[in-house]
Amino acid sequence: MANHQIQIKLNPQNKVLVTPMKVTTKGNRTIEWTCVDGDFRVVFEGKESPFDSGDMVIRGDGRSSEQKTKTFKRKTFKYTAFVGDFFLDPELIITDDGGSGGTQKKTAKKAVKKAAKKKK
Numbered sequence: 001m002a003n004h005q006i007q008i009k010l011n012p013q014n015k016v017l018v019t020p021m022k023v024t025t026k027g028n029r030t031i032e033w034t035c036v037d038g039d040f041r042v043v044f045e046g047k048e049s050p051f052d053s054g055d056m057v058i059r060g061d062g063r064s065s066e067q068k069t070k071t072f073k074r075k076t077f078k079y080t081a082f083v084g085d086f087f088l089d090p091e092l093i094i095t096d097d098g099g100s101g102g103t104q105k106k107t108a109k110k111a112v113k114k115a116a117k118k119k120k
Contacts, residue, residue, distance in 0.1 A: 002032035002066055008081050010037045016088035018081050024093040027071025031092070034064040037083055044079045050094050069094050 007019045025031065033042055042058040042065075049056050051067040058065045074095040080087050 001030075003029040004031045006031065006033045008033060008035040008037075008040050008042075008083060010083050010086060014086050016081055016083050016086045018088050018090045021090045022093065023091075024095065025069060027069050027094060027096050029069050030066055031069060032064050032066040033058060033060060033081075035060055035083060039084070041082045042079050043082065044077055046077070048075075048077075050075070050077045050092060071096050 004023050004025055006023060009017050009019075011017055023031065033040065040060050044050065044056045050069055050072075052070055053067060055067065058067060072094045075093070077092045077094065078089065079092060080089050
């Protein structure tokens with residue numbers, strides 16, 4: 001099972017939605033992209049792949065695609081997620097400097113607690 005799951009989908013207005021929009025992880029973790037709305041591709045910018053495979057383009061044909069991350073001190077990878085001709089530009093952060101490598105649930109709980117403190 002993947003350490004992180006990223007869901008890509010189209011809303012009724014043909015806008016690409018990516019959940020979560022930003023993923024922070026460590027090296028040697030598995031990331032899985034899924035899309036139930038058809039064929040998709042994830043295209044990374046730049047010349048360096050964040051994955052052991054060296055792939056810069058991840059493809060899925062209505063199912064999912066899974067990749068294992070390399071280890072970096074801290075690096076942000078921008079990518080574009082496509083479903084057909086529609087796209088969105090989220091980012092993937094890979095860090096081994098003690099950054100957040102927690103689950104999406106833990107990260108969401110921290111964000112809610114932080115927001116509650118700011119309101120006080």
